[in-house]
Amino acid sequence: xxxxxxxxxxxxxxxxxxxxxxxxxxxxxxxxxxxxxxxxxxxxxxxxxxxxxxxxxxxxxxxxxxxxxxxxxxxxxxxxxxxxxxxxxxxxxxxxxxxxxxxxxxxxxxxxxxxxxxxxxxxxxxxxxxxxxxxxxxxxxxxxxxxxxxxxxxxxxxxxxxxxxxxxxxxxxxxxxxxxxxxxxxxxxxxxxxxxxxxxxxxxxxxxxxxxxxxxxxxxxxxxxxxxxxxxxxxxxxxxxxxxxxxxxxxxxx
Amino acid sequence: xxxxxxxxxxxxxxxxxxxxxxxxxxxxxxxxxxxxxxxxxxxxxxxxxxxxxxxxxxxxxxxxxxxxxxxxxxxxxxxxxxxxxxxxxxxxxxxxxxxxxxxxxxxxxxxxxxxxxxxxxxxxxxxxxxxxxxxxxxxxxxxxxxxxxxxxxxxxxxxxxxxxxxxxxxxxxxxxxxxxxxxxxxxxxxxxxxxxxxxxxxxxxxxxxxxxxxxxxxxxxxxxxxxxxxxxxxxxxxxxxxxxxxxxxxx
Numbered sequence: 001x002x003x004x005x006x007x008x009x010x011x012x013x014x015x016x017x018x019x020x021x022x023x024x025x026x027x028x029x030x031x032x033x034x035x036x037x038x039x040x041x042x043x044x045x046x047x048x049x050x051x052x053x054x055x056x057x058x059x060x061x062x063x064x065x066x067x068x069x070x071x072x073x074x075x076x077x078x079x080x081x082x083x084x085x086x087x088x089x090x091x092x093x094x095x096x097x098x099x100x101x102x103x104x105x106x107x108x109x110x111x112x113x114x115x116x117x118x119x120x121x122x123x124x125x126x127x128x129x130x131x132x133x134x135x136x137x138x139x140x141x142x143x144x145x146x147x148x149x150x151x152x153x154x155x156x157x158x159x160x161x162x163x164x165x166x167x168x169x170x171x172x173x174x175x176x177x178x179x180x181x182x183x184x185x186x187x188x189x190x191x192x193x194x195x196x197x198x199x200x201x202x203x204x205x206x207x208x209x210x211x212x213x214x215x216x217x218x219x220x221x222x223x224x225x226x227x228x229x230x231x232x233x234x235x236x237x238x239x240x241x242x243x244x245x246x247x248x249x250x251x252x253x254x
Numbered sequence: 255x256x257x258x259x260x261x262x263x264x265x266x267x268x269x270x271x272x273x274x275x276x277x278x279x280x281x282x283x284x285x286x287x288x289x290x291x292x293x294x295x296x297x298x299x300x301x302x303x304x305x306x307x308x309x310x311x312x313x314x315x316x317x318x319x320x321x322x323x324x325x326x327x328x329x330x331x332x333x334x335x336x337x338x339x340x341x342x343x344x345x346x347x348x349x350x351x352x353x354x355x356x357x358x359x360x361x362x363x364x365x366x367x368x369x370x371x372x373x374x375x376x377x378x379x380x381x382x383x384x385x386x387x388x389x390x391x392x393x394x395x396x397x398x399x400x401x402x403x404x405x406x407x408x409x410x411x412x413x414x415x416x417x418x419x420x421x422x423x424x425x426x427x428x429x430x431x432x433x434x435x436x437x438x439x440x441x442x443x444x445x446x447x448x449x450x451x452x453x454x455x456x457x458x459x460x461x462x463x464x465x466x467x468x469x470x471x472x473x474x475x476x477x478x479x480x481x482x483x484x485x486x487x488x489x490x491x492x493x494x495x496x497x498x499x500x501x502x503x504x505x
Binding site for chain 1: 273274275276277286289290418419420421422423426440441443444445446447448449450466467468469470471472473474475476477479480482
């Protein structure tokens with residue numbers, strides 16, 4: 001069976017804080033071809049840092065131009081609740097949009113912001129994955145609460161808590177909730193980290209993610225490919241887990 | 255042709271904080287190097303970084319004497335307090351122990367000293383005279399100090415390690431300005447960034463490193479193997495540039 005690699009945590013476009021040499025959809029496809037990555041889930045940097053409408057429009061355009069390479073994750077900014085309702089509706093009419101992205105950090109809030117409730121309800125109704133920037137204990141605790149309320153949505157802890165002490169706490173929540181998983185996206189790629197995460201939560205609960213093009217994906221992929229996992233565990237981590245989650249997404253009712 | 259990998263950014267020895275999956279013994283380091291296809295490594299001792307250079311450096315000497323593919327790098331200090339040899343004595347000691355590279359940790363959180371001439375001048379003069387490559391983490395020196403160091407010691411090869419993925423707006427102008435600046439790859443992680451940097455300044459000053467045992471060795475190797483560059487450029491990065499630097503040392 002051919003290996004399938006799907007990157008569950010990618011962005012798109014240039015960035016204010018540093019130079020991103022390969023930031024276009026075409027750059028990302030070149031990178032994916034080089035490492036045999038089939039598809040990438042994307043939420044553009046612009047939607048995290050500035051223009052939420054422009055950023056989501058870039059995601060939609062990219063998904064429509066390259067439907068076999070990119071899966072759209074709609075970024076929800078809780079500061080624009082009315083706008084988000086119409087934008088969500090517009091986005092999910094496009095077939096390749098399959099998830100929600102929340103970056104409460106760049107949006108200056110936390111997951112308990114009441115404005116997020118609309119998107120949690122939406123994700124719950126359509127069994128969507130919600131990719132959440134998970135960098136601290138507060139976020140991990142909030143996901144623990146919310147995942148119990150919205151049982152049909154899948155909460156992806158992006159970055160898995162970021163540092164080992166938080167990863168232990170994130171693993172406790174992932175183990176206790178059927179609908180919570182974590183991803184491999186970190187800039188501090190510790191030796192032996194992949195095996196350790198899998199040993200804590202099992203290979204079905206870890207997704208392959210890299211932050212491309214925020215960070216070059218090759219170091220992360222290399223550490224997964226060379227990790228001391230069984231072939232079956234590696235295949236699940238690299239692609240089968242996110243495929244299973246995306247196959248569970250319900251069609252949007254237009 | 256199989257690439258030869260020579261890791262320029264590696265340490266060994268027990269630390270007071272460990273991460274799951276990490277290791278501290280030279281034997282495990284050698285196992286990991288073999289598993290990942292790394293033939294040689296330039297290694298300093300964690301005790302020299304976290305405790306005291308004069309006590310840690312002999313530990314890496316012992317290890318490198320035992321294992322031929324572990325090459326020692328010493329952590330050094332200015333000598334003024336009398337706790338570390340003066341540059342003339344130091345250079346003789348390095349020669350005696352075949353140490354051809356050094357590392358500094360001058361930040362307030364680590365060894366806490368100034369790199370200005372009144373403090374580190376004679377030490378840096380000695381390194382420059384003998385073309386001994388100086389390895390330093392970005393977080394240890396800061397961008398303002400790196401500019402001053404490169405400007406004041408134009409013949410001193412300085413290898414900037416653990417740069418992070420947000421550093422290109424500093425690295426590009428510094429590398430274009432100073433021929434004596436080199437960068438290490440383990441955390442040089444902007445997307446397609448090594449290819450872009452190679453286009454801007456060439457591949458002669460990019461050096462393969464892992465940051466083991468803290469960071470992933472396998473990922474660091476795969477990164478270089480999968481660079482979209484000609485094989486001769488990958489070979490320079492993987493080992494050729496470091497071998498050239500070490501061969502140019504005048505000890």
